[in-house]
Amino acid sequence: MRQFLVFVRKECYHIFRDRRTLLILFGMPVILIVLFGFAITNEIHHSPIAVLDEAQDTYSRRLTERITSNGYFDLYQNLHSVREIEPLFKKGAVRMVIVIPPDFGSDFYHQRKAAVQLLTDASDPNNATTLVNYANAIILQYQQEITGHPALPLTIHTEVRMVYNPSLKSVFLFVPGVMTLILMLVSAMMTSITITREKELGTMEILLVSPLRPLLIVAGKVVPYIVLSFIIALIILLMGFWIFSMPVKGSLLLLFMECALFGLAALSLGVLISSVANSQQTAMMMSMMGLLLPTMLLSGFIFPLESMPLPLQLLANIIPAKWFNIILKDVMLKGAGLEQVWLPTLILGGMTLFFLLLSIRNFKTRLS
Template identity: 55%
Template structure:
C-alpha cells in the first residue's frame, strides 16, 4: 500500500512542476467557459414530439396527421392526461407537446377561431425556437387550406410556452456542452500522455519491474487527474451560476456524482490511448483529433442528433459526451432525479469498465 501511495504522490509531483500541464488543466477551461457563448441555429428533422388530443375531433386529427406527415417531426407518443406532460418531458426524448382542448374543432366553427397549446422543451433554446416556428408554419398552412373553401375566415391561434428556459437564453445550452467538452478533452488529453511520458523518459522499465500490479499503475495514473478535474468541474459550475445565472434545479450531490463518473470515464479513455501510443506526440494527436471532433459534432452539443443521418446517430451512441450532456441538462435545467437518468448513468459505468479493462489488458501484454 505504501508503494501505491508513493506512486500517486509521484504523479502529483509530475503535474505540479509542469506549468504547461497546469495551464491546460485550469487555464483553458476557464477561458473556454467565458468565451464559448455563441449560439448556433440549425435546421431540425425528425424531432420527437407528443400529442394530448382532448378534442379527438376531425379538425384536431387533420392537424395531427399534417404534422406527422412533415419530415421535421415524429409523433412518438399520444398522451391521455395533462398530468403526464411533465413526466414525459423529464424523460428527455420528447422535445414538444401539442395540446388540443376539448372544444377545439367546435370553437373553430362557432367562433371562427380556436387555440392549440404548444409546450416546448427549451433546454436548447435554438432548437426550441425552430420547433415553434415550424409548428406555427404548419398550422398557418392548414389555416390557409381551410379558408380557401369557406366564406368566413377560421383562425387557429397557437399559444406557445417554453419550459425549463422561458427566456430562451443560449447560455443554458452551451454551458452543459462546454462543461462536457472541457472535462472530456482535458481529462483524456492529460492522462493520454502519462504512460507515454514514462516510456520517453526511460522510467517505464522501472514500472515494469516494480511490484505494483497493472491495475494499481492504472489507478495511480488516473487518481491525481480525478482530483484536479473535480476542481475543474466545480469551477465551471460556479462560473455558470454566478456569471451566467444558469440554474441548478436538481441535486448538487447528484450533479457532483455524475460529474465524477464522467471524469473517470474520460480519464479511463485517456489511459487507454496512453497504453496504445508510443510517444507523447502520438497520444496528444489521438486525443485531440480522435476525441475533439466527435465530442463536439456527435454529442448533441451543437447539432441535434435526431437531424443527423442514421449512421451518425448510431455512432453517436459510443460517444461518452452524448450521455453526459443529457445528464447535465436533466439535472441542471429540468431538476430530474436519478430515476430519469439511470440509463445514461449505467452506460457511462459500462464504458468506464470497458476502457479500464482494455487498458489493464494492454498493460499486461507489455509485461509479458
C-alpha cells in the same frame, strides 16, 4: 499503500511543476465558458427584420409589435410588396422577413387557424434556424395570449430546450457541454499523455522492472487527474452560477456522482490510448481525433442530434459524452433525479465498466 501514495505525490509534482499545462488546464474551461457564453452565442439580439403586412388589421399589427418589441428583432422596414423582399436580402439589410397574409385576422378569428410566413436568409443555416425558432416561440406565445390555450398548431418546431430554457439562454446549454468537453480533455487526453511521457522518457522501463504492479502504476497516474477534473468541473459550475446565474435544479450530489462516473470512463479511454500509443504526440492526436472531436460533434452539445442523419444519430449512441450530456442537462436544467436519468446512467456505467476492463487488460506488463 505507501508505494501508491508516493506515486501519487510524484505525479502531483509533475503536474504542479509544469506551469504551462496547468495554466491551460485551468484557463481553458474559463475561456471556453466565457467564449460560448458571450461571444459564440447562438442567441440573437436586435436582428434586423422586415415585415410585409398584407392584412393590416389589429391582430397583424399587434403581432408585428410583439415580435419587434422584445429586443430580439428590430424592425428595419415595413414592406408593401413581395418584390421588395429579395433586394433587401441581397443587400443583407435584413435577416428575416415576416409575411402576414391578407386574411390573417379573420382567418384567425373565424377558423382559429392562420398562417404566417417566415423568410430567412439561409446562407447561414444555423442562424436562420435560430431566428425561425425565436420567431416561432414569440408567435406561439402571442397565440396563447389571445386564445387562452395553446392547442393551435401555429408552430411546428417546439424544441425541448425552449420549454426548459424559457429565456432561451444558450449559455445554459453550453455549461454542460463545456463540462463534458473539459472532463474528457483532462481525464482522457492528459492521462494518455502522461503515461506515454513515461514511455518516451524511458522511466516506464524502470517502473515495470520494479515491484510495482501495473495496476498500481495506472492508478497512481490516474488519481491526481480525477481530483483535478473534479476541481475543474466545480469551477465550471461555479462560473455558470455566478457569471450567468445558471441554476442547478437537481441534486448536487447526483451531479457529482455522474461527473465521477463520466470522468472514470474518460480516464479508462485515456489509459486505453496510452497502451497503443508510444509517443506523446500520437497519444495527443489519438485523443483529439478519437475522443475530443466526437465529443464535440456527436454529443449534441453544439449540433442538435435530432437534425442529424440517422447513421450519425446511431453512431452518437456509442459516444459516452452523448449520455453524459443528457444526464447533465436533465439534472441541471430540469431538476431530474436518478429515477429520471437511470437509463443514461446505466448505459454510461456499462460503457465505463467496459472501457475500464479493456484498458486494464490491455495495459502491458512488458514492453511489447
